[in-house]
Amino acid sequence: MDIGQIIRKARKAKGWTLEELAHRVETDSGNLSRLERGLQGASKELLGRVLKALDLSLASAGRIDEGSNITPALQPTRKHKEYPLISWVQAGDLTESPSNVGSEHKWFESTENAGDGGYWLKVQGDSMTCLGNPSFPAGSLILVRPEADVINGKYYVVEMLDSGEKTFKQYVEDAGFKYLRPLNPGYRTIEINGNCRVLGRVIDTKMTGL
Structure with missing residues (x-):
């Protein structure tokens, strides 16, 4: 090759x-x-x-x-690195280095580089579940890389500024408009216009407990 x-x-x-x-x-x-x-x-x-x-x-x-x-x-030269599994409340607000995260956190490996502040979250609900690929069912883990570039079609963890709600969606740009799109067609697409804060890009996923 x-x-x-x-x-x-x-x-x-x-x-x-x-x-x-x-x-x-x-x-x-x-x-x-x-x-x-x-x-x-x-x-x-x-x-x-x-x-x-x-x-x-x-x-x-x-x-x-x-x-x-x-x-x-x-x-x-891909190397396995461990990142902590944190709560959705902590997402975006974790100011300590992952090496200083308390022993109460579980750590999971990834070959993806999420940076020094990378962390895992557990998917809640079925808004990102679909029949296609990728699909992120409830209970699966997603690896978040903070301070990542925002790219059309990629997946992000976002905080809505009006409600403080943190959500996981696909970022989509279309005809000059920006959206947060769920993969499950049973949920609505959210138009955004500066009313949210991107906490990080999802770069890996895994199922646990199988």
Whole structure:
């Protein structure tokens, strides 16, 4: 498998579009598209940013010359890290480092990087349950990365400023309007206009007690 295919596979495993990866590594999506298809090489600097974003690294024996199309040996460097399971009341208000969270909290692993302030929440209710994929049934865990970019189509934990209610929904932009959309069609979509605070992006999920 050449480097373009490895990058494409790793990007899709994270659920990222070319545009999102391009934004993260500060380049044009067209450059990444050509790189994934093997139509052009990449500078060492750009390739380094791409590999870092995708949690990949060059094997020690791999060597890339500037602008070359040499295929290096790659190896995954995904590491498991534990994050605390906190209550919805604490979400967004946890000021301590997770390493200082009390012993009353349970900790669960993830290969996703939620940052130093990342945490798990337990899904309540069935508003994010559907027949498709993804689906987040009640009782499942979601991993939240605070201070994440707000991206159309991704999933977020949000606090409604008028009521103080904290909710988990899909963020959607359509025709200049912004919405919080439940996956369950039995619940209403909420239009937002600065009346909420994004607490973090959901980047992983798992079921417990199976």
